[in-house]
Amino acid sequence: MSDETTSRRRSGKPGHRQSRKRRYTAWAAAGAAVLAGAGVAAQDSLATTTSWPSAKVYTGRAFDTCTAPSLSAMKAWRTGFYGAAAVYVGGRNRGCAQPNLTASWVKSVTTLGWKLVPLYVGAQPPCQSGSSPEVITASTAASQGAADGADAVAGAAALGMKPGSALYLDMEAYDITNTACNDAVLTYVRAWHKALGAKQYRSGFYGFSSSSAKAVATATDRTNLPGNLWYAKWDKVNTTTSDWPYASTLYTGHHRAHQYMVNSKESRGGYTITVDRDAWDAPVAIVG
Secondary structure (H helix, E strand, O other): OOOOOOOOOOOOOOOOOOHHHHHHHHHHHEEEEEEEEOOOOOOOOOOOOOOOOOOOEEEEEEOOOOOOOOOHHHOOOOOOOEEEEEEEEEOOOOOOOOOOOHHHHHHHHHHHHOEEEEEEOOOOOOOOOOOOEEEEOOOOHHHHHHHHHHHHHHHHOOEOOOOOEEEEEOOOOOOOOOOHHHHHHHHHHHHHHHHHHHOEEEEEEEOOOOHEEEHHHHOOOOOOOOOOEEEEEEOOOOOOOOOOOOOOOOOOOOEEEEEEEEEEEEEEOOEEEEEEEEEEEEEEEEEO
């Protein structure tokens, strides 16, 4: 049996993102109680306009894993259980090499029927619990966000992901009660969002339901925030509605995704991969 299992860490340290134990610790430390945000999220339109391509929305189960699997594995895993896969298109804090992730691979897996979720691991919070090659600083947060947003667009475009695609910014857990830190993060996120919009790419955000995602969802100033929210809440419930932790008016109309299970070692067609499971109801990449 072929084993395509990878370590599970998004940070700049070896592997993927934080270990499950560490992530739960950071999650709890950030505060388990979630307050519903005020106002309605600024959402990127799904409709066709004179200037923006229509979004491609996928609704169903998705998976994310550190290294994009081989084309053979993607063929074997095309059983109907998952319909979309997240891939790491760039960022200085991307934790794994991507030998399979090429424009040819993107085209081939899309032809197989897969939808792709582009994920970018940009600069991380200045008050993060670990360390990262790129860290946000208050004085340069806006310029960092703009540069990383442009880099995310370039990386996605090089893989054949067209304008109108949604690109998701990965922000790991941090203490959102640290006002200076939180302000720097939101400044960075807004600049990243604007850089994507300048090239007609939709913005999305991945974060923890009680920390980084909460910071975006409950921000009082709703301007220039990502229009699609992918929240990590490991309750093993495949939904984007019944466990939605914020105001019910936020991110409605196909703008939500939920990472509901992590470190699930699964075998299909002779290929074993350790994945996180996601309930998806949001835009994905436009290819072809």
